[in-house]
Amino acid sequence: MPAPFSPALRRVRQRLLTVAAAVALTGSVLTPASADDVAQPSGTVRPASPTGLPAGIEALARYVPANSCDPTAKPGAQRFGDLLEATYPTTTFGISRTCGTDPLPTSEHYDGRAVDWMTSVRVASGKARADAVIAWLFAADTAGNKYANARRLGIMYMIWNNRIWGSYRAAEGWRPYSTCASHPEQSRDTTCHRDHIHFSFSWEGAMGRTSFWTKKPAAVDYGPCRVAGLNWAAPYRSARTTACASYAAVTAPVGASALLKTLTTYSGMYVARGSTGPVVRAVQQAVGTTVDGSFGAGTQAAVTSWQNRYGVPATGVVDHATWRTLLQANATPPAPTTATSGTPVNPLTQYLGTVLRTGSRGAAVTALQRRLRITADGWFGPQTRTAVNRFKRAHRLPADGVVRRAAWKALGA
Secondary structure, eight states, X not given: OOOOOOHHHHHHHHHHHHHHHHHHTTSSOOOOOOGGGOOOOTTOOOOOOOSSOOSOOOOXXXXXXXXXXXXXXXXXXXXXXXXXXXXXXXXXXXXXXXXXXXSSSOOGGGGTOEEEEEOOTTSHHHHHHHHHHHXXXXXXOTTOOTTHHHHHHTEEEEEETTEEEEGXXXXXXXXXXXXXXXXXXXXXXXXXXXXXXXXXXXXXXXXXXXXXXXXXXXXXXXXXXXXXXXXXXXXXXXXXXXXXOOOOOOOOOTTOOHHHHHHHHHTTOOBOTXXXXXXXXXXXXXXXXXXXXXXXXXXXXXXXXXXXXXXXXXXXXXXXXXXXXXXXXXXXXOOOBOTTTOOBOOTTGGGTTOOBOTTOBSHHHHHHHHHHTSOOOSBOOHHHHHHHHHHHHHTTOXXXXXXXXXXXXXXXX
């Protein structure tokens, strides 16, 4: 085993590291240090670990991906960010992110359980801070538990300086992140996490129930679960100690409209007063109100009115029941085929030139009623008029109670 560095040699070594970090500002490749071997940077403090920690400790956090939309800072994530900011007063951090705006399909920022701590590898002091925090998270405790603070905080994964470390793959150490090693240009610093460290937390860590905060090891929390037929779960409400059922991602049917494709992508996201972003724009388009991406009083009223028209509980909130009806209302059924030739035959096509209104009777009315999934009695009465207007509003057609060519086409003719 090599002899340890003397204090003087450590100071020389640190000066060399500082020079190397400065050279990286003009170099073409930024080489990250291995966090398992990071020494305490000279003159850089580490966060303070609490006293009175129990002998028991959490296992390394398992991977529980983001699946809900509730971008409010969770208490454990907030307290960790506050700890970093208190330890390094010149730094800042962020937690929440508007759902649907991340380049990746999902993000723990949408759950409020991810912290982006701003410190730059291109500045010697910034890199030193990052190395100090990583070394502190990975250090063994007095009982010999590796990654002690990471485990007690519920750190699920970190991304820093072109690489990612996952607690659920800890034996693999730091792995390349995306193609970042091939893109040293400064314009990619945010994407490649060279100007900040990303920390994602387990649910027990995000909720502040881990031993770092409570002095009692926390049970695994699997968080909210998706339901069949929708892509997103409802917001977190309480701890769940059993794993969620696995469902395939939901995709829009072949031939779906652009709106249906967007609605399918965001289906299940909890959207309510105060929500913003692309998911709100899609809902606004579907319910026929001003599309501005901000869920205010006008959007709430439009959603409530739409829910009343479609027989959904009028909560003014886009919940799972509303999402299912939104998808159904914007779906166009496939054309049936003949038994002999397999050629598509839509029974509505023959009525493209037929105009129906209150008082109309006959086969065209029966076909219309079947398409609208209401009682098919062949008479265009008040119930049929209401269903027609509901359908026309959903498809941005004049709600005048009359079925003309445009309405037949929207019905799938």
